[in-house]
Structures are given as C-alpha cells and as structure tokens.
Amino acid sequence: GLSEGESLTKGNVPVFQPGQMDRTRQARRDFVDFLWDTEDRYWSEMYSFLKDELQVESLVCGTQLSYSPIRIQAAMDFIDAHAYWQHPVFPGRPWDSNNWFIRNVALVNSPEGTLTSLAARRVVGKPYTVSEYNHPNPNQYAAEGFPLLSAFAAFQGWDAVYAFAYAHNRDLEPRKVSSYFDIKADTCRLAHLPACVALFVRGDVATAKTQEVVGVSPVTERELLYESMNPWELNTDGFGLPGLRALQHAIGIQLSDADIPHTGQAEQPEQGEYVSDTGQLKWNTSVPSAGYFLADTPRTKLFTGFVHGRSFKLSDVQLDIGPTQEDWATISLVCLDGQTFAEPGRILVSATGAQHN
Numbered sequence: 411g412l413s414e415g416e417s418l419t420k421g422n423v424p425v426f427q428p429g430q431m432d433r434t435r436q437a438r439r440d441f442v443d444f445l446w447d448t449e450d451r452y453w454s455e456m457y458s459f460l461k462d463e464l465q466v467e468s469l470v471c472g473t474q475l476s477y478s479p480i481r482i483q484a485a486m487d488f489i490d491a492h493a494y495w496q497h498p499v500f501p502g503r504p505w506d507s508n509n510w511f512i513r514n515v516a517l518v519n520s521p522e523g524t525l526t527s528l529a530a531r532r533v534v535g536k537p538y539t540v541s542e543y544n545h546p547n548p549n550q551y552a553a554e555g556f557p558l559l560s561a562f563a564a565f566q567g568w569d570a571v572y573a574f575a576y577a578h579n580r581d582l583e584p585r586k587v588s589s590y591f592d593i594k595a596d597t598c599r600l601a602h603l604p605a606c607v608a609l610f611v612r613g614d615v616a617t618a619k620t621q622e623v624v625g626v627s628p629v630t631e632r633e634l635l636y637e638s639m640n641p642w643e644l645n646t647d648g649f650g651l652p653g654l655r656a657l658q659h660a661i662g663i664q665l666s667d668a669d670i671p672h673t674g675q676a677e678q679p680e681q682g683e684y685v686s687d688t689g690q691l692k693w694n695t696s697v698p699s700a701g702y703f704l705a706d707t708p709r710t711k712l713f714t715g716f717v718h719g720r721s722f723k724l725s726d727v728q729l730d731i732g733p734t735q736e737d738w739a740t741i742s743l744v745c746l747d748g749q750t751f752a753e754p755g756r757i758l759v760s761a762t763g764a765q766h767n
Contacts, residue, residue, distance in 0.1 A: 625670025
C-alpha cells in the first residue's frame with residue numbers, strides 16, 4: 411500500500427488528508443484501522459477513568475456522531491449529534507466577522523435537510539440527544555427551526571434537544587440581534603419556545619406508530635469507511651434506508667452481528683406532501699419554493715412556511731394568513747389550561763414574520 415519512496419522505517423508515509431482518495435485500497439484500510447483502534451482505545455479508557463476511578467455518576471457521551479464510528483460512540487451512555495441549517499460561511503479566514511455570508515433559504519423547501527439527516531444517524535436502543543441545533547441569523551426564515559426540531563424529535567422519540575445557544579456572554583437582554591446563534595434577542599424564535607416545550611416536553615406530538623431500521627454489522631460499517639474515508643457517510647442512507655423515511659416513520663440504525671437489510675416499501679408523498687404515520691405532522695412541498703409544515707395535535711397547532719394565498723385547515727382550527735413581507739409566517743397555538751382546542755380555555759397564539767434590527 412505504500413507509494414514509491416515511502417517507508418515505515420523512514421517514517422515518511424504521509425497522513426491522509428480529509429477527502430483524500432488517491433491512495434491504494436490497502437493504504438486506506440490501514441489508515442482507517444489505525445484511526446478506529448486509536449479512537450476505540452481513547453474513548454473506552456476515558457469512559458473507564460471517569461466511571462471507575464472518578465466514580466462519575468452523570469451520563470457520559472463521547473463526541474458527536476459523524477465525527478467518529480457509530481459503534482465506538484454507542485459504547486457510551488448516550489449518543490449525541492449536531493446540525494445547523496445554513497451555517498455561516500467564511501470564504502477567507504475562519505470566523506472572520508468582516509467576511510462571511512449566510513444563505514437565506516428555508517428548510518421547509520428541503521425535506522432532505524437537517525432533520526432527516528439527524529434521524530438517519532440515530533442508533534436504535536441508545537438514548538439520543540441533539541445538543542446543538544440552530545438556523546443561524548440573519549436567515550429570515552429562522553423561526554421555523556426550533557418548532558420543526560421539537561415536533562420532529564418528539565415524533566422520532568429522541569431524548570433531548572438543545573438550542574445553540576441562548577447567550578455567549580453576560581449581556582442577557584440586548585435590544586438587538588448581535589450573533590449568528592444567540593437567541594436572547596431573537597423575537598421570532600423566542601415567541602415560539604412555549605410551543606416547542608408543548609410539542610416536545612409536554613409530549614403533545616405522539617411518537618411514531620412504526621419504526622424502520624437497518625441492521626449494520628461491524629464488517630459493513632468498517633467497509634463503508636474504507637470506501638468513503640468519511641464517517642459522515644455512516645447513516646441509514648449509506649446502509650440502504652433512505653433518511654426521507656423519517657418524515658413518515660421513526661428510523662434508526664440497529665447495531666447487529668450480521669447485516670439486516672431494510673425491507674420497507676418506498677412510500678411516495680401524496681401530491682408532494684409527506685404525512686407522519688400518526689397523521690399529526692405534514693410536510694408539504696407541492697408548490698416549488700413554497701413549502702410548509704403543519705403540526706396538528708389536540709393541544710398544540712403549528713404552521714411554518716410560505717402562505718402563497720392558501721388557507722390551512724387543521725382539526726378545530728383554520729388558518730387564513732394575510733399578506734406578509736416574505737409571503738412567510740410561523741404561527742403556533744398552545745392550549746394553556748389542560749383543555750383541547752375543542753374545549754373552552756386560554757390559548758397562547760404566537761405569530762411571527764420578518765425580523766430586522
């Protein structure tokens with residue numbers, strides 16, 4: 411597997427660079443095996459040190475999925491993943507506050523985006539958290555982010571979701587948005603946090619009725635790494651279970667001794683609309699560049715997306731949204747008194763559109 415002039419005794423075999431595929435298959439296998447064994451030893455020794463020597467009682471995880479092989483991270487108490495929709499791009503120096511841009515794009519037009527990608531990494535039988543998530547400023551559609559995440563995470567049966575972040579400093583109540591990620595002054599996102607709590611913590615969104623899994627053996631997981639040199643490829647898509655199935659059912663990876671192929675039948679969205687098997691969540695992309703998402707539960711209703719002159723019928727509620735600056739809105743309605751929408755009681759209505767400093 412060595413190239414001409416390379417020698418282990420001379421110590422001049424170059425380390426693989428990210429995305430480098432111009433080495434022999436044997437060299438790729440050796441490098442993946444080296445990384446795997448090094449990581450496995452590190453994480454297992456650190457876990458043992460924390461639990462056995464320091465007697466740490468809290469839950470311990472390693473790094474986020476996609477930075478490390480699945481099996482190594484699944485040996486921890488729980489597993490974690492991160493995702494950002496339209497993360498800031500720095501074309502020059504990393505994190506240069508004078509040279510950056512964000513693509514002003516809405517997730518509702520891309521069902522194959524961050525949420526299905528997160529679902530495609532979950533390991534069946536392990537607690538799963540998303541400790542970093544955001545639709546960074548100044549994306550004008552950012553209000554969709556946390557309500558979408560909360561509804562989707564509840565449907566998938568995930569264990570915890572986090573906003574990254576409330577604040578990066580002690581200025582906790584500023585009068586303007588001043589950060590890509592901080593939500594402390596972001597009125598369009600703060601207004602819908604009660605609905606996020608209701609959807610996920612209160613459990614207003616029901617978990618999926620069915621779960622689809624693909625069984626992955628240790629050999630197959632490592633073979634995919636040999637071929638891709640990229641742990642981001644370790645997801646249900648890479649093993650034959652399309653991530654888009656997460657819009658209709660719960661999905662995940664089953665770590666097993668032998669491969670277990672996914673056997674579910676492909677379900678095409680009806681007229682461009684994906685409907686969850688509970689019937690509570692609908693993701694509609696029937697009109698190009700004018701998608702929308704609905705959560706319709708007995709105690710919480712949610713709309714986020716493009717209005718496009720349409721009315722939106724939910725059980726016990728109809729939304730008729732007038733013209734907005736971006737032809738866009740996020741609207742959440744939350745029952746506060748233990749009642750449902752079919753009963754009298756207080757309802758918190760939050761409606762947001764465009765936001766500017």
